[in-house]
Amino acid sequence: MDIHEYQAKELLHKFGVAIQPGFMASSADQAVYVATQLGGWHWAVKAQVHAGGRGKAGGVKLCKTYNEVRRAAEDMLNKRLVTAQTGPEGKPVQRVYVEVADPFETELYLGFVLDRKAERVRVIASKHGGMEIEEIVASDPNAITQILVEPAVGLQAFQAREIAFELGLNIKQMARAVTTLLGAYRAFRDCDATMLEINPLVITKDDRVIALDAKMSFDDNAMFRRPMVSAMFDPAQSDPREAQAAEHNLNYIGLDGEIGCIVNGAGLAMATMDMIKHAGGAPANFLDVGGGASPERVATAFRLVLSDPNVKSILVNIFAGINRCDWVAQGVVQACKEIEIKVPLIVRLAGTNVEAGRKIITESGIAIISADTLTEAAEKAVAACGNVHKLATTH
Structure with a gap:
């Protein structure tokens, strides 16, 4: 789960990380009011979207007058911001963040990421802030400082001082940087984050250390204990189908292909997508119906898949263990009766009650293409997708 910059800063500030004064605004008038309340003579107006690269895309504007603040907010709000990370469709801008824009002398990079291979939190820092970490590594690998945090004791002050020293900070800056590092680590740990990026972390003329931008991602599976x-x-920042799937405890990710997938189990779903690619097709989605694939959940899964206009065929691949093939078959038949399915449907069932499941599908009288193996199912799905293209061309 991702959050907006202003939300990440709120969290970081609670853990002692210094930020610039600022507030969220959802209209141009509110943005001007925020600027008047903040005071000063320079403000930054930032589009709030779940993506990086906003500055290059016109999503961050520096303003010297209230009229400039108004125009900047009007240019951003209720539009879609397209950055290098959003794809051509962009992300909707429903909020802007207005903050005081004080001058600074140095830009640094600071990141925390959950390194699953090392089973540790990895801290990454660099003297070159304002750039993507990939660009920094490519241009100067030696500019990166990294440490792994022992989970039993957490980030220690001496480790934070080592990072600050590597960044070339003076005594005053070092003390404040240590506070920032320790606070950011606690925010990462205590909120079950998987990624925290402060880019840039800036040093001002009076030696303050300020998080000028912040991005955070969190472990979805831990959110039950982080209300x-x-x-x-913000559901507006994600695919509406993904938000709808989450409401029904389904795992859905939209892709660019034409073959809709309904599968139980994340590993089997990945294997199914691989087999579709191997057969010459392209999956339209990742959809894991989970271990309790009741008829109602399967019907909901069909609605999600069919909401994608690019889908030309649907492949249902169920290997029943906790699930039962007859349950899934009932769900498939129920979905076909409730929803008008105009594309070819391929079903492969295996495992618990497989014969009962196949019988339900055969006796339903519905035009369903059956397959015994995953390879056969993928080939039939790709072929059916091709037939739909031929029919569309003929007509």
Whole structure:
């Protein structure tokens, strides 16, 4: 789960990380009011979207007058911001963040990421802030400082001082940087984050260390114990189908292909997509109906898949263990009766009650293409997709 910059800064500030004064605004008038309340003579107006690269895409504007603040907010709000990370469809801008824009001398990079291979939190820092970490590594690998945090004791002050020293900070800056590092680590750990990026972390002329930007991602599976964080979820920033799937405890990710997938189990779903690619097709989605694939959940899964206009065929691949093939078959038949399915449907069932499941599908009288193996199912799905293309061309 991702959150907006202003939300990440709220969290970081609670853990002692210094940020610039600022507030969220959802209209141009509110943005001007925020600027008047903040005071000063320079403000930054930032589009709030779940993506990086906003500055290059016109999503961050520096303003010197209230009229400039108004124009900047009007240019961003209720539009879609397209950055290098959003794809051509962009992300909707429903909020802007207005903050005081004080001058600074140095830009640094600071990141925390959950390194699953090392089973540790990896801290990454660099003297070159304002750039993507990939660009920094490519241009100068030696500019990166990294440490792994021992989970039993957490990030220690001496480790934070080592990072600050590597960044070339003076005594005053070092003390404040240590506070920032330790606070950011606690925010990462205590909120079950998987990624925290402060880019840039800036040093001002009076030696303050300020998080000028912040991005945070969290472990979805831990949000049940982090209600404060889960309340920050913005469904407008995600695929509506993914939000709908989450409401029904389904795991859905939209892709660019034409073959819809309904599978139980994440591993089997990945294997199914691989087999579709191997057969010459392209999956339209990842959809894991989970271990309790009741008829109602399967019918919901069909609605999600069919909401994608690019889908030309649907492949249902169920290997029943906790699930039962007859349950899934009932769900498939129920979905076909409730929903008008105009594309070819391929079903492969295996495992618990497989014969009962196949019987339900055969006796339903519905035009369903059956397959015994995953390879056969993938080939039939790709072939059916091709036939739909031929029919469309003929007509």
